[in-house]
Amino acid sequence: MRVDKFLKLSRIVKRRTVAQEMAEAGAVRVSGRVAKPSTEVKDGDLLEVDFPSRFLKVRVLTADEAQLKRKATPFEVLEDRKVARDDPW
Incomplete structure (x- = not known):
């Protein structure tokens, strides 16, 4: 599955x-x-996502579209922290 679709x-x-x-x-x-x-x-x-004020690191548990649409647990959070940044990306 594409990363943009998985994130959504x-x-x-x-x-x-x-x-x-x-x-x-x-x-x-x-x-x-x-x-x-x-x-x-x-x-x-392992997915690492840099939001403007947050850093999120997760392990993908399932990338199957049918399971995700049935609300399966898609990932396990490994790290979630707030970050102070001047420039978002």
């Missing part, structure tokens, strides 16, 4: 277009690599 379906980001913009700005990493919106996400991958 897992409810980390409210809109897929916002997820695409974040990935294009370099604010999303999959297993330590900067991700494009089309980067594939698999079970077990």
Whole structure:
């Protein structure tokens, strides 16, 4: 599944277009690599998301679209902290 779609379906980001913009700005990493919106996400991958005032690191538990639509637990939070930044991305 594409990283932008995963971020939307897992409810980390409210809109897929916002997820695409974040990935294009370099604010999303999959297993330590900067991700494009089309980067594939698999079970077990580590996702790091830099929000303007927050850093979130999660482990993907399921990237299956059908399970995500049935409200399955999509990820495990490994780190969630507030960050003070002047420039969001």
